[in-house]
Amino acid sequence: MNAYLLAGTVLLAALFPLGLFAALAPPLDGLVAVQLGATVCTLVFLLLAEGFGRSVYFGVPLVLSVGSFVGSLACARFFDRLE
Amino acid sequence: MSAHDLAIDVLLGLGAGIELLCCAGVLLARDTLDRLHYSAAAATLGPVLIAAAILIDESLSSSGITTLVVVAFLIALGPGLTIATARATHPRHEDRVLRLGEPEEEPG
Numbered sequence: 001m002n003a004y005l006l007a008g009t010v011l012l013a014a015l016f017p018l019g020l021f022a023a024l025a026p027p028l029d030g031l032v033a034v035q036l037g038a039t040v041c042t043l044v045f046l047l048l049a050e051g052f053g054r055s056v057y058f059g060v061p062l063v064l065s066v067g068s069f070v071g072s073l074a075c076a077r078f079f080d081r082l083e
Numbered sequence: 084m085s086a087h088d089l090a091i092d093v094l095l096g097l098g099a100g101i102e103l104l105c106c107a108g109v110l111l112a113r114d115t116l117d118r119l120h121y122s123a124a125a126a127t128l129g130p131v132l133i134a135a136a137i138l139i140d141e142s143l144s145s146s147g148i149t150t151l152v153v154v155a156f157l158i159a160l161g162p163g164l165t166i167a168t169a170r171a172t173h174p175r176h177e178d179r180v181l182r183l184g185e186p187e188e189e190p191g
Binding site: 003004006007010011014017018021026028029031032033035036039040042043046047049050055058059061062065066069072073076077079080 | 122146160170172
Protein backbone atom coordinates (compact mmCIF):
# COMPACT_ATOMS: atom_id res chain seq x y z
CA MET A 1 0.00 0.00 0.00
CA ASN A 2 1.49 3.34 -1.02
CA ALA A 3 0.94 6.76 0.57
CA TYR A 4 -1.86 7.68 -1.84
CA LEU A 5 -3.90 4.59 -1.04
CA LEU A 6 -3.32 5.14 2.68
CA ALA A 7 -4.47 8.78 2.53
CA GLY A 8 -7.46 7.79 0.39
CA THR A 9 -8.47 5.07 2.84
CA VAL A 10 -8.21 7.45 5.81
CA LEU A 11 -10.38 10.03 4.04
CA LEU A 12 -12.81 7.31 3.02
CA ALA A 13 -13.25 6.42 6.70
CA ALA A 14 -14.08 10.08 7.41
CA LEU A 15 -17.13 9.79 5.14
CA PHE A 16 -19.00 7.49 7.55
CA PRO A 17 -19.49 9.99 10.43
CA LEU A 18 -20.38 12.65 7.86
CA GLY A 19 -23.04 10.38 6.34
CA LEU A 20 -24.44 9.57 9.77
CA PHE A 21 -24.53 13.26 10.66
CA ALA A 22 -26.23 14.14 7.35
CA ALA A 23 -28.91 11.53 8.00
CA LEU A 24 -29.68 12.64 11.56
CA ALA A 25 -29.09 16.42 11.58
CA PRO A 26 -31.55 19.16 10.53
CA PRO A 27 -31.77 19.57 6.74
CA LEU A 28 -29.43 22.54 6.26
CA ASP A 29 -26.80 21.13 8.62
CA GLY A 30 -27.09 17.87 6.73
CA LEU A 31 -26.63 19.71 3.44
CA VAL A 32 -23.36 21.19 4.68
CA ALA A 33 -22.21 17.71 5.68
CA VAL A 34 -23.17 16.40 2.23
CA GLN A 35 -21.18 19.22 0.57
CA LEU A 36 -18.13 18.38 2.63
CA GLY A 37 -18.67 14.70 1.91
CA ALA A 38 -18.69 15.42 -1.83
CA THR A 39 -15.39 17.30 -1.54
CA VAL A 40 -13.84 14.48 0.49
CA CYS A 41 -15.20 11.90 -1.95
CA THR A 42 -13.66 13.79 -4.88
CA LEU A 43 -10.29 13.78 -3.14
CA VAL A 44 -10.64 10.07 -2.29
CA PHE A 45 -11.19 9.20 -5.96
CA LEU A 46 -8.26 11.43 -6.92
CA LEU A 47 -5.99 9.69 -4.40
CA LEU A 48 -7.16 6.20 -5.36
CA ALA A 49 -6.66 6.93 -9.07
CA GLU A 50 -3.07 8.02 -8.39
CA GLY A 51 -2.52 5.17 -5.93
CA PHE A 52 -3.61 2.54 -8.44
CA GLY A 53 -1.60 4.24 -11.19
CA ARG A 54 -4.45 4.22 -13.72
CA SER A 55 -4.84 7.54 -15.54
CA VAL A 56 -8.30 6.59 -16.81
CA TYR A 57 -9.61 6.66 -13.23
CA PHE A 58 -8.98 10.41 -13.05
CA GLY A 59 -12.20 11.01 -14.99
CA VAL A 60 -14.29 10.01 -11.98
CA PRO A 61 -13.24 12.90 -9.68
CA LEU A 62 -13.47 15.28 -12.63
CA VAL A 63 -17.13 14.41 -13.19
CA LEU A 64 -17.87 14.24 -9.47
CA SER A 65 -16.48 17.71 -8.78
CA VAL A 66 -18.91 19.28 -11.25
CA GLY A 67 -21.85 16.94 -10.59
CA SER A 68 -21.73 17.35 -6.82
CA PHE A 69 -21.65 21.13 -7.23
CA VAL A 70 -24.79 21.09 -9.36
CA GLY A 71 -26.63 18.74 -6.98
CA SER A 72 -25.67 20.65 -3.84
CA LEU A 73 -26.57 23.98 -5.45
CA ALA A 74 -29.99 22.61 -6.42
CA CYS A 75 -30.55 21.46 -2.83
CA ALA A 76 -29.46 24.84 -1.43
CA ARG A 77 -31.82 26.69 -3.77
CA PHE A 78 -34.60 24.27 -2.85
CA PHE A 79 -34.17 24.94 0.87
CA ASP A 80 -33.92 28.66 0.16
CA ARG A 81 -37.35 28.69 -1.47
CA LEU A 82 -38.97 26.12 0.78
CA GLU A 83 -40.60 28.56 3.23
CA MET B 84 13.60 7.76 1.70
CA SER B 85 14.40 10.39 -0.92
CA ALA B 86 13.41 14.07 -0.74
CA HIS B 87 10.87 13.35 -3.47
CA ASP B 88 9.09 10.71 -1.39
CA LEU B 89 9.36 12.80 1.77
CA ALA B 90 7.74 15.81 0.07
CA ILE B 91 4.88 13.63 -1.18
CA ASP B 92 4.32 12.08 2.24
CA VAL B 93 4.34 15.46 3.98
CA LEU B 94 1.94 17.03 1.48
CA LEU B 95 -0.43 14.05 1.59
CA GLY B 96 -0.32 13.99 5.40
CA LEU B 97 -1.06 17.69 5.65
CA GLY B 98 -3.82 17.53 3.04
CA ALA B 99 -5.55 14.54 4.61
CA GLY B 100 -5.09 15.99 8.10
CA ILE B 101 -6.72 19.27 7.11
CA GLU B 102 -9.64 17.41 5.56
CA LEU B 103 -10.06 15.38 8.76
CA LEU B 104 -9.96 18.56 10.86
CA CYS B 105 -12.65 20.10 8.66
CA CYS B 106 -14.78 16.96 9.06
CA ALA B 107 -14.42 17.22 12.84
CA GLY B 108 -15.27 20.92 12.63
CA VAL B 109 -18.48 20.26 10.71
CA LEU B 110 -19.50 17.57 13.19
CA LEU B 111 -18.75 19.66 16.29
CA ALA B 112 -19.62 23.25 15.27
CA ARG B 113 -22.48 25.09 16.98
CA ASP B 114 -24.67 26.12 14.04
CA THR B 115 -24.98 25.93 10.27
CA LEU B 116 -22.93 29.06 9.49
CA ASP B 117 -20.06 27.80 11.65
CA ARG B 118 -20.22 24.48 9.83
CA LEU B 119 -20.03 26.31 6.48
CA HIS B 120 -16.66 27.79 7.47
CA TYR B 121 -15.21 24.32 7.85
CA SER B 122 -16.88 23.04 4.68
CA ALA B 123 -15.48 25.95 2.65
CA ALA B 124 -11.99 25.46 4.09
CA ALA B 125 -12.08 21.79 3.09
CA ALA B 126 -12.64 22.80 -0.54
CA THR B 127 -9.52 24.99 -0.74
CA LEU B 128 -6.44 24.15 1.30
CA GLY B 129 -6.68 20.35 1.46
CA PRO B 130 -7.20 19.83 -2.28
CA VAL B 131 -4.29 22.16 -3.10
CA LEU B 132 -1.90 20.16 -0.91
CA ILE B 133 -3.09 16.82 -2.28
CA ALA B 134 -2.86 18.11 -5.85
CA ALA B 135 0.69 19.34 -5.16
CA ALA B 136 1.64 15.83 -4.03
CA ILE B 137 0.16 14.28 -7.17
CA LEU B 138 1.84 16.89 -9.39
CA ILE B 139 5.24 16.09 -7.89
CA ASP B 140 4.77 12.53 -9.16
CA GLU B 141 2.95 13.18 -12.42
CA SER B 142 4.19 16.68 -13.40
CA LEU B 143 2.11 17.82 -16.39
CA SER B 144 1.00 14.45 -17.74
CA SER B 145 -2.69 13.88 -18.50
CA SER B 146 -3.23 12.74 -14.91
CA GLY B 147 -1.52 15.85 -13.55
CA ILE B 148 -3.54 18.18 -15.76
CA THR B 149 -6.78 16.42 -14.78
CA THR B 150 -5.81 16.84 -11.13
CA LEU B 151 -5.26 20.55 -11.72
CA VAL B 152 -8.65 20.87 -13.39
CA VAL B 153 -10.43 19.00 -10.55
CA VAL B 154 -8.84 21.22 -7.90
CA ALA B 155 -9.58 24.33 -9.98
CA PHE B 156 -13.24 23.27 -10.10
CA LEU B 157 -13.31 22.71 -6.33
CA ILE B 158 -11.74 26.10 -5.61
CA ALA B 159 -13.77 28.03 -8.18
CA LEU B 160 -17.19 26.48 -7.46
CA GLY B 161 -16.92 26.11 -3.68
CA PRO B 162 -17.54 29.77 -2.73
CA GLY B 163 -20.71 29.94 -4.83
CA LEU B 164 -22.03 26.86 -3.08
CA THR B 165 -21.13 28.28 0.32
CA ILE B 166 -22.94 31.54 -0.45
CA ALA B 167 -26.04 29.72 -1.73
CA THR B 168 -26.18 27.59 1.44
CA ALA B 169 -25.63 30.62 3.68
CA ARG B 170 -28.50 32.40 1.95
CA ALA B 171 -30.76 29.42 2.56
CA THR B 172 -29.72 29.49 6.23
CA HIS B 173 -30.63 33.10 6.86
CA PRO B 174 -34.10 33.44 8.42
CA ARG B 175 -35.23 36.34 6.26
CA HIS B 176 -38.61 34.66 6.00
CA GLU B 177 -39.12 35.91 9.54
CA ASP B 178 -38.85 39.54 8.32
CA ARG B 179 -35.20 39.85 9.30
CA VAL B 180 -32.97 41.87 6.96
CA LEU B 181 -29.35 40.96 6.26
CA ARG B 182 -26.95 43.85 5.55
CA LEU B 183 -23.24 43.25 5.35
CA GLY B 184 -21.21 45.14 7.96
CA GLU B 185 -24.21 46.11 10.07
CA PRO B 186 -25.84 44.34 13.00
CA GLU B 187 -28.99 42.45 12.07
CA GLU B 188 -32.36 44.06 12.70
CA GLU B 189 -34.33 42.42 15.42
CA PRO B 190 -37.72 41.05 14.33
CA GLY B 191 -40.84 42.90 15.35
